[in-house]
Every structure is written in structure tokens, then in C-alpha cells.
Amino acid sequence: MADEQLPNDRLPDDRLPDYAHCLQLQHAAFATDLREMLEDLLRACPEPASGGREIADIACGDGFFSRLLAEIDPRNRVVGLDVDEAYLAVARRDSPARLSARLSFQNCDLLEPEQAERFAEAFDVVFCIDSLESIEDHAGLLRQMVRLCRPGGVVIVTETDNLHDLIGSWPPETENLLHRLEWEGLADQEKEGYAFPRYASALLRSAGLADLTVRSYTFDRSGPFDEPLKAWLGEQFRERLDNLSRGTAAERAELRRHLHPAGEDYFANSPHALLTYLRFCILGRKPDVAAESHEVAW
Numbered sequence: 001m002a003d004e005q006l007p008n009d010r011l012p013d014d015r016l017p018d019y020a021h022c023l024q025l026q027h028a029a030f031a032t033d034l035r036e037m038l039e040d041l042l043r044a045c046p047e048p049a050s051g052g053r054e055i056a057d058i059a060c061g062d063g064f065f066s067r068l069l070a071e072i073d074p075r076n077r078v079v080g081l082d083v084d085e086a087y088l089a090v091a092r093r094d095s096p097a098r099l100s101a102r103l104s105f106q107n108c109d110l111l112e113p114e115q116a117e118r119f120a121e122a123f124d125v126v127f128c129i130d131s132l133e134s135i136e137d138h139a140g141l142l143r144q145m146v147r148l149c150r151p152g153g154v155v156i157v158t159e160t161d162n163l164h165d166l167i168g169s170w171p172p173e174t175e176n177l178l179h180r181l182e183w184e185g186l187a188d189q190e191k192e193g194y195a196f197p198r199y200a201s202a203l204l205r206s207a208g209l210a211d212l213t214v215r216s217y218t219f220d221r222s223g224p225f226d227e228p229l230k231a232w233l234g235e236q237f238r239e240r241l242d243n244l245s246r247g248t249a250a251e252r253a254e255l256r257r258h259l260h261p262a263g264e265d266y267f268a269n270s271p272h273a274l275l276t277y278l279r280f281c282i283l284g285r286k287p288d289v290a291a292e293s294h295e296v297a298w
């Protein structure tokens with residue numbers, strides 16, 4: 001796969017997960033906001049005496065965030081880890097040569113402790129961005145993130161809460177209906193991923209992290225919406241409406257009217273549309289047991 005010539009203008013959709021196209025559109029629509037979010041998060045992490053940070057971007061997908069992390073500070077060294085070879089091939093292909101000394105992508109199944117062990121305590125900061133929802137064993141993944149982190153380092157999970165991710169200028173009844181139908185259609189184990197930020201504190205604490213903090217980031221847009229935003233919203237709502245397993249024909253028609261790009265009152269077509277996209281990041285510190293027990297002894 002890594003040796004194949006992939007088309008330059010698009011991901012090899014046939015080999016990537018179904019959600020890959022939507023993620024790519026999201027990155028394009030919010031590239032500047034996402035970069036600023038990462039800059040702010042890195043400012044919250046202690047800087048090692050040596051200067052730059054060793055950073056892991058686990059479940060890195062196409063490497064979009066790994067590249068940003070390397071670009072933000074020329075002293076950072078970043079490793080993107082993922083289990084999907086097709087995604088890793090795209091990540092390597094799309095990473096500029098100027099970053100190659102500080103950015104690499106490696107295959108690693110984070111749920112296989114013996115695979116992840118070669119990176120044990122190798123990083124000052126360990127990110128997992130928008131991936132919890134697609135990985136079932138949240139506790140297992142968080143344990144591995146902590147294992148990869150150096151004592152005193154920081155683990156950061158960023159996720160949306162699907163009950164409160166998009167606030168737009170559509171009728172409130174439409175939003176209530178969408179969330180009710182989505183929630184009712186979820187199996188029990190999927191509920192944690194759907195609304196991860198509110199479960200995060202307990203999960204991160206049981207993985208051994210301390211000093212948990214939450215940061216939220218809002219990306220605001222007012223109409224007329226630009227094409228990258230419209231492309232992402234269209235894909236996002238088409239997918240969410242297609243995936244509904246609940247609801248009467250009338251309820252589905254009501255959702256389609258306001259939220260589907262082909263709907264007669266599709267909110268994003270209005271030049272006066274408003275949208276806020278809300279993301280949560282949860283940060284936890286890996287205790288430095290040796291240093292902290294020394295402090296107590298004093």
C-alpha cells in the first residue's frame with residue numbers, strides 16, 4: 001500500500017472507513033480553528049527542560065492533526081500511530097518532506113498492549129482526537145495512552161458530545177427530535193462514545209490520571225456559509241439522517257426539511273444562518289510517582 005501511487009486530490013475512499021470523507025471535510029472547514037485549539041492545548045502542557053515536546057497522536061487517521069502538531073512548534077517531534085495501513089499510507093503521502101525529520105507514522109494496534117509497549121513512556125503529551133467513538137474499549141485505550149505517557153506528562157482526549165455538538169439556526173424542536181431518535185437507536189455500549197465528555201472524568205481517573213481539567217472550544221460561523229462548511233454540514237447531516245433507525249415517516253420528513261441539504265427549509269442555505277460547533281478536550285496528568293513521593297518525604 002505505502003508504495004502505491006495514490007491520487008493526489010482525494011483519499012482512496014474504497015479502502016478507508018466510511019466516515020473518512022466526512023472527517024476530511026471537517027478538517028477543511030475548521031482548519032484554522034483546529035490549529036488554534038491545538039496551540040492552546042499545548043500551552044497547557046508543561047514544557048520539558050530540553051525544549052520541544054515528544055508528542056503521540058494516537059489513532060491518527062490521515063495524519064491531519066499530527067501534521068498540525070509538528071507545524072505548531074518546530075521543536076516538536078510527533079509520532080502518529082494507527083492500526084489502519086490505508087490511513088497510514090495517506091498520512092505519509094500527505095506529510096511534507098520538510099517535516100520528515102520530526103514527524104513519522106507507525107502501525108500500532110493500541111488495544112494490543114505488546115504492540116504499544118515499544119512506545120512505553122516515550123511521550124510528553126499523548127493525544128487521542130475524535131477517535132473514542134470509533135473504538136469500543138475506551139478503558140483499554142486510555143490505559144495504553146497512560147502507558148505511552150512519561151510520568152509528569154499529559155494525556156489529552158478531544159471529542160464532541162453528540163447531544164451538544166452543533167447549535168444552529170434551525171427550530172429547537174428539530175434538534176430535540178434528532179437527538180431523541182439518535183439516542184433511542186443506540187445500543188447501551190455506544191452511548192458512552194456518543195456523549196463521551198460527560199463520562200470522561202471517571203474513565204480518565206480510573207486509567208490513573210490526575211488533575212483532570214476540561215476545556216471547550218467553540219467555532220462560530222455566520223451566513224452566508226462558505227463552501228467547505230456547507231460541504232461538511234451536508235455530509236454530516238446526510239449521514240446522521242441516513243443512520244437513524246427510529247422515527248415515523250412524519251418525524252423523518254420534519255428532520256429532512258430543516259437539516260438535509262435537499263430539504264425545502266435547509267437552514268444552511270439561508271444567508272442569515274448561524275452555527276456554533278462545540279468541542280470538548282479533557283486533560284489529565286500522569287502522576288510522577290517517584291518525584292511526588294520524594295516531595296512528601298521532605
Ligand SMILES: C[S@@+](CC[C@H](N)C(=O)[O-])C[C@H]1O[C@@H](n2cnc3c(N)ncnc32)[C@H](O)[C@@H]1O
Nearest residue numbers: 059060061082083084108109110111129130131
Ligand atoms: C474517527 S478516526 C479519527 C482519526 C483522526 N484522529 C482524525 O481525527 O482525523 C478513528 C481512527 O482510529 C483508528 N483506530 C481504531 N482502532 C484502533 C486501534 N485499536 N489502534 C490504533 N488505531 C485505531 C482508526 O484506524 C481511525 O484512523
